[in-house]
Amino acid sequence: xxxxxxxxxxxxxxxxxPESPVHTGADEEKERPAPSPAAVNxxxxxxxxxxxxxxxxxxxGTTKPKQMKVFNPYTEFKEFSRKQIKDMEIMFKRFDSxxxxxxxxxxxxxxxxxxxxxxxxxxxxxxxxxxDEDYDGKLSxxxxxxxxRRAAAGELQEESGLMALxxxxxxxxxxxxxxxxRDFFEAKVQALSVRSKxxxxxxxxxxxx
Numbered sequence: 001x002x003x004x005x006x007x008x009x010x011x012x013x014x015x016x017x018p019e020s021p022v023h024t025g026a027d028e029e030k031e032r033p034a035p036s037p038a039a040v041n042x043x044x045x046x047x048x049x050x051x052x053x054x055x056x057x058x059x060x061g062t063t064k065p066k067q068m069k070v071f072n073p074y075t076e077f078k079e080f081s082r083k084q085i086k087d088m089e090i091m092f093k094r095f096d097s098x099x100x101x102x103x104x105x106x107x108x109x110x111x112x113x114x115x116x117x118x119x120x121x122x123x124x125x126x127x128x129x130x131x132d133e134d135y136d137g138k139l140s141x142x143x144x145x146x147x148x149r150r151a152a153a154g155e156l157q158e159e160s161g162l163m164a165l166x167x168x169x170x171x172x173x174x175x176x177x178x179x180x181x182r183d184f185f186e187a188k189v190q191a192l193s194v195r196s197k198x199x200x201x202x203x204x205x206x207x208x209x
Contacts, residue, residue, distance in 0.1 A: 077145050079152065085145070087171045092144050103139040117164040127161040 095111040131146045151166035
């Protein structure tokens with residue numbers, strides 16, 4: 001076969017070869033594979049991962065948790081003088097032996113023993129429960145101040161452990177118009193009578209043993 005015949009056959013093959021289909025935008029959309037669920041949820045997954053990593057960092061102590069609200073005792077507890085609040089803070093820090101900003105069950109137990117009004121385990125738990133607004137099982141400084149607010153407002157039961165704490169502390173929680181005729185010195189007399197009652201109960205237990 002001559003070179004001219006080969007060229008002619010090649011030309012015929014090219015002429016009869018089907019044309020490549022022209023793709024439109026719609027076709028491309030149909031042929032384009034759907035995004036995987038992982039791609040769709042990528043943003044949500046990354047956000048969740050970030051939150052989990054932050055919690056781990058807070059747990060490890062490498063990151064401090066965000067403070068939602070700055071607590072200012074002088075503006076929130078206006079019924080007390082600055083000196084009274086300062087005295088409460090000093091007392092709180094004295095019994096916060098763990099220096100973690102909280103008084104837990106054991107620290108409260110030691111506090112009540114030092115004040116001369118020891119409580120049972122259940123009694124201590126009930127004391128915390130009465131002012132534990134965040135249900136963490138311990139007293140924050142704000143919850144500690146709530147004890148004295150409720151005591152001054154007459155909202156605590158006379159025989160409760162919280163009332164004993166408020167009375168036996170060295171803090172003058174009396175404010176004009178709150179305790180009425182009961183001033184600081186009268187409260188001290190009542191505190192002594194409460195302490196005497198506890199001592200009498202202890203002596204009775206020892207005599208009966």
